[in-house]
Amino acid sequence: xxxxxxxxxxxxxxxxxxxxxxxxxxxxxxxxxxxxxxxxxxxxxxxxxxxxxxxxxxxxxxxxxxxxxxxxxxxxxxxxxxxxxxxxxxxxxxxxxxxxxxxxxxxxxxxxxxxxxxxxxxxxxxxxxxxxxxxxxxxxxxxxxxxxxxxxxxxxxxxxxxxxxxxxxxxxxxxxxxxxxxxxxxxxxxxxxxxxxxxxxxxxxxxxxxxxxxxxxxxxxxxxxxxxxxxxxxxxxxxxxxxxxxxxxxxxxxxxxxxxxxxxxxxxxxxxxxxxxxxxxxxxxxxxxxxxxxxxxxxxxxxxxxxxxxxxxxxxxxxxxxxxxxxxxxxxxxxxxxxxxxxxxxxxxxxxxxxxxxxxxxxxxxxxxxxxxxxxxxxxxxxxxxxxxxxxxxxxxxxxxxxxxxxxxxxxxxxxxxxxxxxxxxxxxxxxxxxxxxxxxxxxxxxxxxxxxxxxxxxxxxxxxxxxxxxxxxxxxxxxxxxxxxxxxxxxxxxxxxxxxxxxxxxxxxxxxxxxxxxxxxxxxxxxxxxxxxxxxxxxxxxxxxxxxxxxxxxxxxxxxxxxxxxxxxxxxxxxxxxxxxxxxxxxxxxxxxxxxxxxxxxxxxxxxxxxxxxxxxxxxxxxxxxxxxxxxxxxxxxxxxxxxxxxxxxxxxxxxxxxxxxxxxxxxxxxxxxxxxxxxxxxxxxxxxxxxxxxxxxxxxxxxxxxxxxxxxxxxxxxxxxxxxxxxxxxxxxxxxxxxxxxxxxxxxxxxxxxxxxxxxxxxxxxxxxxxxxxxxxxxxxxxxxxxxxxxxxxxxxxxxxxxxxxxxxxxxxxxxxxx
Numbered sequence: 001x002x003x004x005x006x007x008x009x010x011x012x013x014x015x016x017x018x019x020x021x022x023x024x025x026x027x028x029x030x031x032x033x034x035x036x037x038x039x040x041x042x043x044x045x046x047x048x049x050x051x052x053x054x055x056x057x058x059x060x061x062x063x064x065x066x067x068x069x070x071x072x073x074x075x076x077x078x079x080x081x082x083x084x085x086x087x088x089x090x091x092x093x094x095x096x097x098x099x100x101x102x103x104x105x106x107x108x109x110x111x112x113x114x115x116x117x118x119x120x121x122x123x124x125x126x127x128x129x130x131x132x133x134x135x136x137x138x139x140x141x142x143x144x145x146x147x148x149x150x151x152x153x154x155x156x157x158x159x160x161x162x163x164x165x166x167x168x169x170x171x172x173x174x175x176x177x178x179x180x181x182x183x184x185x186x187x188x189x190x191x192x193x194x195x196x197x198x199x200x201x202x203x204x205x206x207x208x209x210x211x212x213x214x215x216x217x218x219x220x221x222x223x224x225x226x227x228x229x230x231x232x233x234x235x236x237x238x239x240x241x242x243x244x245x246x247x248x249x250x251x252x253x254x255x256x257x258x259x260x261x262x263x264x265x266x267x268x269x270x271x272x273x274x275x276x277x278x279x280x281x282x283x284x285x286x287x288x289x290x291x292x293x294x295x296x297x298x299x300x301x302x303x304x305x306x307x308x309x310x311x312x313x314x315x316x317x318x319x320x321x322x323x324x325x326x327x328x329x330x331x332x333x334x335x336x337x338x339x340x341x342x343x344x345x346x347x348x349x350x351x352x353x354x355x356x357x358x359x360x361x362x363x364x365x366x367x368x369x370x371x372x373x374x375x376x377x378x379x380x381x382x383x384x385x386x387x388x389x390x391x392x393x394x395x396x397x398x399x400x401x402x403x404x405x406x407x408x409x410x411x412x413x414x415x416x417x418x419x420x421x422x423x424x425x426x427x428x429x430x431x432x433x434x435x436x437x438x439x440x441x442x443x444x445x446x447x448x449x450x451x452x453x454x455x456x457x458x459x460x461x462x463x464x465x466x467x468x469x470x471x472x473x474x475x476x477x478x479x480x481x482x483x484x485x486x487x488x489x490x491x492x493x494x495x496x497x498x499x500x501x502x503x504x505x506x507x508x509x510x511x512x513x514x515x516x517x518x519x520x521x522x523x524x525x526x527x528x529x530x531x532x533x534x535x536x537x538x539x540x541x542x543x544x545x546x547x548x549x550x551x552x553x554x555x556x557x558x559x560x561x562x563x564x565x566x567x568x569x570x571x572x573x574x575x576x577x578x579x580x581x582x583x584x585x586x587x588x589x590x591x592x593x594x595x596x597x598x599x600x601x602x603x604x605x606x607x608x609x610x611x612x613x614x615x616x617x618x619x620x621x622x623x624x625x626x627x628x629x630x631x632x633x634x635x636x637x638x639x640x641x642x643x644x645x646x647x648x649x650x651x652x653x654x655x656x657x658x659x660x661x662x663x664x665x666x667x668x669x670x671x672x673x674x675x676x677x678x679x680x681x682x683x684x685x686x687x688x689x690x691x692x693x694x695x696x697x698x699x700x701x702x703x704x705x706x707x708x709x710x711x712x713x714x715x716x717x718x719x720x721x722x723x724x725x726x727x728x729x730x731x732x733x734x735x736x737x738x739x740x741x742x743x744x745x746x747x748x749x750x751x752x753x754x755x756x757x758x759x760x761x762x763x764x765x766x767x768x769x770x771x772x773x774x775x776x777x778x779x780x781x782x783x784x785x786x787x788x789x790x791x792x793x794x795x796x797x798x799x800x801x802x803x804x805x806x807x808x809x810x811x812x813x814x815x816x817x818x819x820x821x
Contacts, residue, residue: 034593035645041160042142043448044149044397045386050587053460053534053551055143055600055639061164064133066718066731068765068780070185071207072096072116072131072159077735077761078714079141080639081657082157083707084130085792091315091349092258094129098143099604100635100661100708101156101579104612104744108376108407108438109472109562110627113156113577113610115146119163119247121323121341122152124378124405124440128251128319128345132229135189135203137164143639144602145557145579147530148448148462152403155557155579155606165245166191166199166235172821175776179814182210187818197237204230212810213259216299217308217357226255241329246322253317259307260793260804262296262355265751270801271673271693272623278690279496280419280428281358292356293802304788304807308357313350313367320344334387341380348373353794355804361622361796365412369511370433370477374410378403395450403442411435416622418508422498427506429484430497432617433477433514434567442468442560448532460534467527468560474521476567477514484512496688522571528558528578539588548588555581559610566626567617574627575608594645603636611706613668614745614798616686616693623799630666633705635659649721655714661705670698670746671798703749704741711738726775729767736760748795748803756790759808774820781813 038049042056049058057079059069069075072094073084083097093106096114103112106126116123116131123129133139139161146154170192177185189203206228211221229251236244273289282288292308300306321343328336348371353361365371384399413433422428448462481491484499486509491499532555539548559577566572585600608629617624637659644652674692679685683696716733737759743749762785767778788807795803 033645033648035589035596035643040140041162042140044384045395050547050589050596050598051536051538051549053536053549053553053585055583055585055602057141057143057641059139061136061138064136064139066729066765066767067716067733068763068782069139070133072129072133075139075141075159077733077763078655078716080641080655080712080714081143081637081659082141083709083740085707091127091347091351092130092253092255093126094131095126096159097707098141098157099602099637100659100705101604102707103610104706105565105625105627107565108374108405108410108436109470109565110610111153111440111559113153113557113559115150115152115154115158116161117150117158118161119245119323120325120339120382121321121343122380122403123343124403125345125347125376125407127347127374128253128317131161132205132207132227133161134187134205134229135164135201135231137162143600144583144604145530145555145581147555147557148446148464148532149397152401152442152444153559155559155577163203163231163233163247164201166193166201166233168193168196168199170821173818175816175818177814177816179209179812181212181812182208183812183814184208198234200232200234202230202232204228211256212305214300214306215259215309215312216306217310218312220256220312222256222259222307222309222312224255227251227253243327245325245327247325249319249321251317251319253315255315257311257313257315257350257352258806259309259352260355260806261304261307262293262802263753263793263795263805264290264293264297264802265747265753265797268747268751268797268801269673270797270799271671271688271691272799273801274673275496275688275691276360276416276430278423279498280417280422281360283423284419284421284428285358289354289356289360290801292358292360293354296356305810307355309352309355310357310359311350311352311362311364311367313352313364315349316366316373317345317347331387333389333392334385337384337386339380339382339384341378343376343378345376346373353796353804354800359415359417361800362415363412364415365410368413368415368433370411370514371413372409372411374407376405376407378405380404393452395452396448398447399445401442401444401446403440405438405440407436407438409435410437413514414617414622417497420506420508425503426494426498427484427491427501427508428497429479429499429508430622431479431512432567432622435473435475435477436565437473437475439471440468442466456538456540458536458538460532460536462532464530465527466530466558466560467525469523469525470560470562471523472521472563472571473519474565474567474571475519476517478517480513480515484509496690520571522563522573524561524563524573526560526576528576530556530558532556544590546589546591546593548586551585553581553583553585555583557581561608562627564627565624566615567624568615572626574610575629577610577629578607580605596643597640598642599638599640601638604634606633606635607631609633609663611666612744614671614796616671616688616695623796628668630663630700632664633662633666634664635661635705635708649719651718651720653714653716653718655712657709657712659708659710661708663701663703663705666700666703668698668700668746669695671695698746700746700749703743703746704755706741706743709737709740712736726768726770729765729769731765731767733763733765734761735763742790742793742795742805744793744795744803745798747797751797754790754793754795754803754805759789759791760785760787761808775818776820777815777817779813779815781811783809783811786811
């Protein structure tokens, strides 16, 4: 679709939110100096952003390029109320939060409250979903529950990615990027019309960069980038009324793990810290866990990019996918669309959970020979019927959605030790392994209708019925004592990870085997009806407002429940997450359509919000994650997006959000070392060989909601200069986030050490487009002031007395260049 813009503002529109403008397009000429109309598909039909009663940000290829958005994680910089993290722990997976709603747990037994869709297909697993945005037509970020049209667990919002479709003209481009830390990227796109009705398009991308986290343990640099992807699309115009689109894609990630810096919590003794200091670490090394954490914390003089990690390791993912979209025009006002999809994911990772130089908490599904990578196959089928009736006064969407997913072969090994000698001349290692098999089947029926009463008033109603079945098997393994000695002598287990061995001849076998200890299986079924209703008023042109709309929406969302991964006893069920949302929105074009002000005021009430806690693994005495429900929580806030075409050459953008999130009811347990021989009422006491731990009721309603900043601001200014050598576009952008919490367990939240009071980024870019549009280039820099702040972490303070945190990336800079054939 071509978009007409004035010659004077050709450069300006490159950074506007024009969802359907391709990267290399040269816009046509129009008469007036105005902000262009933005086209979105947030409601599964094509319509103007300013008339869509949804809080949505739409970014076209040019806007993504000018803002320096090359990966899903970069949306942090330009979209209000989104928080994208490259994993909570060491793996570079996609943890996406919208309005403070997402999911820290990346296990196959649970989904995120934010749905990611690419060309209409839902991505079930976060591995490989941290997408590199090459040959992208548009990105749409839908904020708030989308429980009617995007009903696959979208209680927080949805990310909708659309790649460029093949077309009937030959196009090609080749580009690259170089920068510090040996950045070397490459992009290639070729679009070929095979016949008058058959077109194909191939795009490839490679991302490569050295790490910036220096590990003083092994002398290597971690947190590098090494990713490749291929997208091959083919379009066949079978007839005037029937179109087929085939999308084949492949992606690979093979990069080092994301290490964390150890942070000691002074005055707090973790129950596991005390246990293993007594059992093994102090007898074997003469030091304590706290000593090792302090060493890592002070590594490089406290430099956040200097770490000590004995595990190291990698994060490897392969994704393969295919989708077939068939679209029939059944009549002048009715269209039927079918989207058939398949996606395969294979992922393996290493998690250094203690972030020190000793083997305290290691978890891997790649290093130990017993471990195996996770493999997921997902299949989906969606039918959409869209149309209009009664002289276009009625617009409707109806559909059927089916989804099936199975994750198997995910065998992880958790290792603590070895420490030799341990107490009483024994050998110590505490290890477990587990195989998690998850199956998820979902079926949904949905419909949404909009009725236009007159030129100003419209009403929308929608409803979706969703039914999900989840089956989960957790096979738990313990070390085979007969395989711990490389010389073949059997070890005698004493409990708590202690073994008596034939000391003179004993040689630890790091490739020891495991035996099956338990294999519980469970199944849960959930269903829900999620309605929505919206009333909208379209504003007529007057002395203050050129065009715009106001809307009031009530909507609901649903995230199915499941079975917790806690490694003890029977599988425990967690309940579905449900949300009710009230939202008042406004979308205004002012000052002769040179100022666009869009915003929303919202209130979301959550029931049984799915959060993560820590429990004790009774076989290893180690902490283990578990999914539980916070009975009641509330998130309310204000979002604002503005774009101002100040002059022919100046474009100013300003975004802001203010959030107030609170947990109204969250009953958990607190794990503490036993200090009193009398068990307190309501507490349960667990013996861990030498020490005892009490599990007592813990009211966590005073904690902050994870990853919900209280305030965010973005201010960008771009100047457009038509020169003899082409269009030159300097851009300066500043981002602030205030009071965002990355704590994990109750103790880390109370400590306040993972509450980041301010994040600040200053980015700059000087773009260039040659007069004929053949060449494009840019000089760029991110985090120019080299700010140091926390962007994530895994804080297991209750068990270890310390935790890990992830610092922001340091200053990056480089050069981009692209040639368009």
